[in-house]
Amino acid sequence: QDMDEMWDSSSSGKEHKNIQWFKDAKFGMFIHWGLYSKLGGEWNGKRYYGSGEWIMNQAKIPVTEYKKVAQIFNPVKFNGKEWAQLAEDAGMKYMVITAKHHEGFSMFDSKYTDFDIVDATPYKKDPMKSLSMEAGKRGIQFGFYYSQFQDWYEPNGGKNTWDFKESEKDYQKYYKQKAIPQLKELMTNYGKLGIIWFDTPGGLTKKETEDFVNSLRKYQPDCLFSSRVGHGLGDYKDFGDSELPPFTINGPWESIYTHNDSWGYIKHDMNFKTPVEIVYLLANAAARGGNLMLNVGPDGEGNIPEYTINYLKEVGQWLKINGESIYGTTAGLLGQQPWGVSTSKSGKQYLHVLHKPMDGKILIPDFNVTVNKIYLLDGNKALHYEKKGEDLIVSLPVGSTQKSLNDVIVIDYVGQAKVLQT
Numbered sequence: 302q303d304m305d306e307m308w309d310s311s312s313s314g315k316e317h318k319n320i321q322w323f324k325d326a327k328f329g330m331f332i333h334w335g336l337y338s339k340l341g342g343e344w345n346g347k348r349y350y351g352s353g354e355w356i357m358n359q360a361k362i363p364v365t366e367y368k369k370v371a372q373i374f375n376p377v378k379f380n381g382k383e384w385a386q387l388a389e390d391a392g393m394k395y396m397v398i399t400a401k402h403h404e405g406f407s408m409f410d411s412k413y414t415d416f417d418i419v420d421a422t423p424y425k426k427d428p429m430k431s432l433s434m435e436a437g438k439r440g441i442q443f444g445f446y447y448s449q450f451q452d453w454y455e456p457n458g459g460k461n462t463w464d465f466k467e468s469e470k471d472y473q474k475y476y477k478q479k480a481i482p483q484l485k486e487l488m489t490n491y492g493k494l495g496i497i498w499f500d501t502p503g504g505l506t507k508k509e510t511e512d513f514v515n516s517l518r519k520y521q522p523d524c525l526f527s528s529r530v531g532h533g534l535g536d537y538k539d540f541g542d543s544e545l546p547p548f549t550i551n552g553p554w555e556s557i558y559t560h561n562d563s564w565g566y567i568k569h570d571m572n573f574k575t576p577v578e579i580v581y582l583l584a585n586a587a588a589r590g591g592n593l594m595l596n597v598g599p600d601g602e603g604n605i606p607e608y609t610i611n612y613l614k615e616v617g618q619w620l621k622i623n624g625e626s627i628y629g630t631t632a633g634l635l636g637q638q639p640w641g642v643s644t645s646k647s648g649k650q651y652l653h654v655l656h657k658p659m660d661g662k663i664l665i666p667d668f669n670v671t672v673n674k675i676y677l678l679d680g681n682k683a684l685h686y687e688k689k690g691e692d693l694i695v696s697l698p699v700g701s702t703q704k705s706l707n708d709v710i711v712i713d714y715v716g717q718a719k720v721l722q723t
């Protein structure tokens with residue numbers, strides 16, 4: 302994607318002073334929640350697929366019709382405590398929720414529009430108040446997604462071409478009257494924020510984006526901005542939606558993935574990634590030096606899908622035992638191996654065995670170091686190993702099965718190990 306090319310963390314050289322928590326966190330929860338969650342991928346009896354939060358655009362729903370969805374949006378099952386607790390149980394260290402997506406609806410109490418959850422719905426409450434508090438109580442960094450350019454509700458917002466003429470739009474006016482004041486509200490009304498997650502930039506030159514960013518920095522200098530603020534001005538890099546880079550990337554970065562195939566809730570999408578698949582993504586992200594922020598799509602009542610709850614809790618169980626191989630690690634030294642990937646801490650390689658060889662033997666090529674010990678992270682059980690030339694061969698315990706979540710082998714060593722990837 303073109304936004305990736307605008308970013309080069311190695312050349313900028315300066316990192317945000319508060320970036321370390323993000324680098325160590327590795328696993329975050331993304332939440333897409335808005336009026337589209339109420340529609341659940343269906344409009345006038347027709348089913349839409351792909352991304353539930355795009356339904357207004359996909360069905361070209363006029364603003365006057367879309368507005369009416371707010372009148373039936375009443376998420377009485379929302380429980381900030383339960384959502385934050387799920388993130389904690391899943392082992393997630395940060396949470397980013399949609400304050401306003403492209404549909405233009407504000408999921409928080411805003412003075413700058415009536416099209417928000419307090420003014421326009423029968424629910425009449427601001428769910429972000431309790432969610433931000435409950436996340437904070439659990440030591441989970443809390444952040445907002447904010448669609449800074451696309452706003453399909455506003456005549457001057459980006460990308461609604463079915464109601465409004467592009468040639469008549471005044472983007473400067475939209476930024477001044479809605480995006481900037483709302484971002485100020487988000488940065489001043491919900492305590493300390495970990496992240497503002499901007500998406501799809503537009504309507505501003507590089508200089509204007511700099512001014513935009515600088516004007517917001519003053520409210521919370523410690524708050525990180527995602528790279529999709531545009532023009533290379535974010536504090537860490539995001540790849541494309543559901544994209545994992547195939548090799549190690551230096552500098553702070555994050556991959557974002559859907560849990561099923563949609564960000565916003567879709568009632569007919571059951572294609573949820575299993576705990577095995579989630580741990581696979583998490584291990585691969587960490588092995589390449591980055592984070593995984595996995596999405597949750599609650600429905601219009603405020604319920605998180607059962608699959609998501611159950612699968613995330615299983616991942617959390619795995620992390621309780623194997624978290625040492627994920628949190629606070631840096632990229633692995635071994636690159637992609639037939640059996641999986643690795644992550645690093647000083648004097649340690651954590652081998653994530655994602656595909657168990659039939660003979661249970663893990664080959665580590667070119668690993669010529671002094672080994673102190675090699676053990677399974679689950680239970681600290683010592684493993685048998687042998688050196689063959691420069692290679693190291695570790696034997697998994699007999700009877701460990703392919704079906705279980707990935708086994709982590711720890712190599713505790715002294716010396717300088719070779720980096721096997723570019």
Ligand code: H79
Pocket residue numbers: 350351352354355359500501542557564
């Ligand atoms: O919030 C999620 C997306 O809605 C947002 N970014 C993530 C985090 C996003 N904004 N723009 N895009 C994604 C790219 C647009 C993709 C599209 Fe489509 C392809 C729009 C129309 C075709 C995906 C598939 C959405 C509808 C169908």
